[in-house]
Amino acid sequence: MKKFLKIFIPIIILLIAAYIYYYITLPAVNIHSPGFWFFIIGALVVICIIIGLITANPGSTLYRGSVFKNKLFTFIFGLTVIVVLVYIIGSILSSPMINAKKYQQMLKINDGNFTEDIKEISFNKIPILDKDSAALLGSRKIGSIVEYVSQFEVGNNYTQINFKGVPTRVTPLQYGSFFKWITNRSEGIPAYMQIDMTTQEVNLMKLTKGIHYSESEYFGRNIHRYLRFNYPTYIFDTINFEIDDEGIPYWICPVKDYTIGLFGGQTVGRVVMVNAITGEFKDYAVSDVPKWVDRVFSAELLISLYDYYGTLRHGYWNSVFSQKDALQTTDGYNYIALEDDVWVYTGVTSVARDESNVGFVLMNQRTAETRFYAISGAEEYSAMASAEGQVQHLGYRATFPLLLNIGGEPTYFIALKDAAGLVKKYAMVNISQYQIVAIGDTVNECEKIYLELMKSNNINVKDSSKFPKITGTITKIAEGVVDGNSHYYILLNSSDAIFDVEVVNFINIIKYNVGDTISFSYSEGTESNTVLGVE
Structure with missing residues (x-):
């Protein structure tokens, strides 16, 4: 009976410990789960230790001197070694080094048409x-x-x-x-x-x-x-x-x-x-x-699949050494609402990371459909730095860009946040010419300035004007300062609304006085209407 208890009690303790471990870590009972293999290997190691302690104890009835004289220990130890070897070999045989072509073909890539796929959307979306x-x-x-x-x-x-x-x-x-x-x-x-x-x-x-x-x-x-x-x-x-x-x-x-x-x-x-x-x-x-x-499909999974597609075109060793035609996604991503789905957006650049993109991809998180757009231009972090440079006196930080179609041009849309994490301004940066940067207090204002900048830089943009215009005589004009910028607030005889003009964007506004006639386009707001263009 004592001999039986000395064997039976450790087994019960082992089973209880195994159940507690399983209850906490929850590994899937599946040969494809690394967690399940760790669970099995861990259990076998613990069994070996228990048998070894009993066998090597001089006071034990099972004392054998050397643990390897115990057939059960030898069997469990050998089984543990076999399981570990199978796990290691299985990991190697499952790797991109052995299966580069299979990994490269996991994701089907379609060429997209930017202006057709990504329509100009309302700012409320x-x-x-x-x-x-x-x-x-x-x-x-x-x-x-x-x-x-x-x-x-x-x-x-x-x-x-x-x-x-x-x-x-x-x-x-x-x-x-x-x-x-x-x-x-x-x-x-x-x-x-x-x-x-x-x-x-x-x-x-x-x-x-x-x-x-x-x-x-x-x-x-x-x-x-x-x-x-x-x-x-x-x-x-x-x-x-x-x-x-x-x-x-x-x-x-x-x-x-x-x-x-x-x-x-x-x-x-x-x-x-x-x-x-x-x-x-x-x-x-x-x-x-x-x-x-x-x-x-998580964004991380989709990005990893595209990286396999881009880096393994000519095999695994090419991705490590010569890196011919090797492409990968840029660091960071964002989401875009398209066709009633959420798509992951990220840029595509060379493995050498030369601060420029050769294009970008959209990846559907519900279906994994992936579209590539061959549009070269600035890498996202270069665009973020350009936007931050425009407001460096305010210390605002740029969020990762969102891809938009503005006037038919691929455009980075960036929110600028203060130290408290609140969005204070918005920026639009042209992807192909990232020195073209527009900053605005509202999205509408930012777009208006951006369109004018593109026109002044001889970029042919579609007429996307969708803002109301008004003409009237100035009945009152007052000056204020918001975030260090001067604003003029104007009342017209033809409207009961208050119109907000940011002086830094429309410097000619200082020429106007009460009694002058003025025309401008504007976007409607809750407290005042933001002037987007003075004519």
């Missing part, structure tokens, strides 16, 4: 916030709501989606702590944050029934554990929080598919959708995912 600015607004919003701020925090998901045609970021609230989870878990998380990327409007969307499955839950309702115990063999990629057209919150959970060897050729094969309120789940093939879903 341009996302002017990045994730950091959205997070700042979200934190301020929850801080102003007394009933929630003591119990909940804002999650850091901030998934960018198209919600009813509007670029939007959404993120759930999360429990403030373990004890606050205990207090509120029966009702669940009562709301999620919804941020309009075009107007910067922040709304806390309250739910009639709370979210019961989330990343801030503990135990079985934690969304990662819930997925693992319902789909033990699925290898999940980064999960995303989204809402459907009715505002119902879901977790969109892409399932990795390895198409080259054991661990290579990662893509997305299926998608599991989990209702965040009820826990109901549906399993789809990628081609069958509902169209309201915006994020199946």
Whole structure:
């Protein structure tokens, strides 16, 4: 009996430890999952250690002197070595070094037509916030709501989606702590944050029934554990929080598919959708995912697939040494709303990184459709530096550019933020001639100045004027200073509105006085109308 207990008790302890490890780390039971191999190797190593300690103990009835005289130890040790070798060999055989052609052909690239694919869009559809600015607004919003701020925090998901045609970021609230989870878990998380990327409007969307499955839950309702115990063999990629057209919150959970060897050729094969309120789940093939879903393929995965396509054209060793015709994406990316989907935008440059782009790509996050546009010009960070140079006296920092079609010209659109992370101005930089930089307090004003700059630099632009014009006699004129810039505020006899003219952009305005007749185009605002062109 003592001999039996000395063997049985360590086995029970090992099984309990293995279950705790599995419960915490949640590896997929799948030979394509590195985590599963680590789990198996770790378990075998622990078994070897336990057997070795028992066998090498002089007081043990199983004492053999040398552990290798124990047949069970020898078997487990040999099995461990074999498993480790299979993992190492499998990793090598799955690598781009061995399968360069297969990796290079993973992503199908189509040539796009810039002016046809990327239409000039209304400014109320341009996302002017990045994730950091959205997070700042979200934190301020929850801080102003007394009933929630003591119990909940804002999650850091901030998934960018198209919600009813509007670029939007959404993120759930999360429990403030373990004890606050205990207090509120029966009702669940009562709301999620919804941020309009075009107007910067922040709304806390309250739910009639709370979210019961989330990343801030503990135990079985934690969304990662819930997925693992319902789909033990699925290898999940980064999960995303989204809402459907009715505002119902879901977790969109892409399932990795390895198409080259054991661990290579990662893509997305299926998608599991989990209702965040009820826990109901549906399993789809990628081609069958509902169209309201915006994020199946992560930006990082799509970019890595394009880098394989661009760098492995002439094999693996060419990508390392001579690098002939080798292209790769630039550092950084942004999102663009197109055809009711969210597309990842990033530039394409040579592997040598010569601060210029040979073109750019758009990659659909729902379908992985990829379009390449052969438009050479400034690399994004060069454009950002040009924009920052125009406002260096204010210390504003540029966000990563968004690609727009302005007057038929590929254009970088950049938001400029102050030290607090708030958007203060906007910039438009011509991709092919990045010395052409327009700065404006509003998007409309920025576009007007940009079009005039392009015309003055002999760039043939399409007439995209869509702003109202007015003519009248000045009845009152006053001067003010905003962010260090002089502004004239004008009243006309033909309108009750106040018109704001930034002197630095229209210096001739100082020639006008009360009683003079003036004509100008303008964009409408809530407090005053911004003058975009004085005639």
